[in-house]
Amino acid sequence: MTVTKPDKADAASLEAIARNGSILRRIAVRIPTYLSDIRENPAWLPMFVLARTMPARRLHWRGAKPVRAKKVQDTMFAGVNRQDVVDALQSDGLFSGLVLPKFIHEEIAAFVRCTPCFGNFDRRLEFMPTEHEQAEARFGVPLLSGHYFERILACKAALAIQNDPLLTDIAAHYLGGQAKLITTRVWWSFPTGQASDADKNLASLGKYHFDLDDWRMLKFFFYLLPVDEGTGPHVYVRGSHKRRALKHQLTLLVGHPAEEVLDVYGEQSPVTLTGEAGLGFVEDPFGFHMGTVPAHTPRLMMEVGFGVSPPSRRRFHGEPVIR
Template sequence: MKKSIFQRIKNFKFRGFDYYAMRGVSNKTLRDALINFMVSSRGKKYKGELKSTFINFNNLEKHVENMNKDGFTVVDFKLSPEKLNGILSYVEKLQCYDPYRKNLGPIDPDNAPEETHTAHYKRAELVGNPDILSIANDNGILALAQEFLGATPTISNINLWWSFGGRKQAEEAQLYHRDVDDWKFCKFFIYLTDVSPDNGPHIYVRGTSSSPKLRKIRRYMDNEIEDTFGKENVMKFVEPKGSAFMVDTYGFHKGLLPKSGKRLLLQVQYSLNPLKVENYTPVSLDKAEMTHDKFVNRLIVES
């Protein structure tokens, strides 16, 4: 169904000119020039301790190289079982929702409706968990994000969702696409369940974040991607729970439709700017609990 002129005007007012410019500039040379201009005056201001749960700082340069060349990098260390189990216990008490079928109300992950492909938790409740917030503010991950972005990173989203198996047809982010959440951004993923080839592994097409090919923003079929970039560049992240990786999702990717079981994934997004599709209501935390960088967290935590 086509949107009315009034709906289009309303969406434009909410998202602003920058949102449409960001999606409309597909030429690689022009887009890169705009990004370079944007980051040149901002600088890299975040300086954390050389201590990280996920990154060996001796490998930081290599991780940045991987991000720039391939569009992804697998970090050095997994999330500890203690932290992982703590997060699982926390989210068991929360409710999750189908983002495309809000009329269904809260979703039971153990008995999700057949039409529900994914069920997401609320960002405000995730930010309120100290373990999740500490992951988002890990010194190594922030250092990697800063070096990749070229400027101080902003945590612009925290998301955690289930993907359910047994559905007949892929939909939405289960089809190949480029994200255009900001001019430049990256996403940190952690598997909170074991992910086999049948459980819906994250799929990424190596080298496509910097490729000038297929820049139109839409969903793409498998054959279009494989014919253009080659099957050998289609990477499947089949990993045990606790595994983590950083991805530039301007490159082509999808969450493979699970054949069976279900997958739980935590995502932290770092960008140059606030996301144009988000309404931010920073969470109020006890000052004693908030020891993280205020600028980095300004969108999600009340200062």
């Protein structure tokens, strides 16, 4: 029997079919979440469609209300100048230099170690984070993440970060006077050799993407345990919040391969953020970013996000709709 190898055109066609199938699966997984967002707030749909385009975003930014400068008191972030942060955000989309007091990040880490989390955003997959391997065996699925959702609000140290006046002040001076708190979440990212691409996409790991939860957003992130190259560090592409290739505006997908992104912004544009427990940074999440998959040590992270639209009750803690 003679076996004929496919020519280059056939190979390209097969690759395109596989890629399109992957795209459709990624969209299908998110459809229940999108429908929930539309039911809760019909204004979400035009935002989701138009906010990915630069002309619509620039037009919306013109509606930012000015904020009167005032001295911030009682912040836990001593020595941080708000204007330095805002200037860095406007130029690079990123500022790294916020440091949590030791007792704050230690209190949160202690709280979550003794509190059950939900694997892969699914409330049916509840387990203790110290029993990750046993939970994977019990549920029979790879557990790439463990989220706390509203449970984190029982931790006083987490609430102190959420309500810190410096974060609110930075958000108002970057986003405008309409800035309001729209997300607070804490989660684990676990090393696992069994996760599929679909699992990684759901957890926003391993692929550059941008966020479209609001017209204008700002996210503060804090490492609650040390993060090195093997702990799944966060990566941000500097300057990608200010410009966008046309093909990345005219698509329903927010995630794109690294080579596509770096072809536009340059090989030197990504910043990999590693550091000790307590390291904090803030970014404009419309810029391309990703969490990398931990290789050997779980990553424990907190996010406090600000936007300009009414917060979603479900998305406040980062919870999608799982079917």
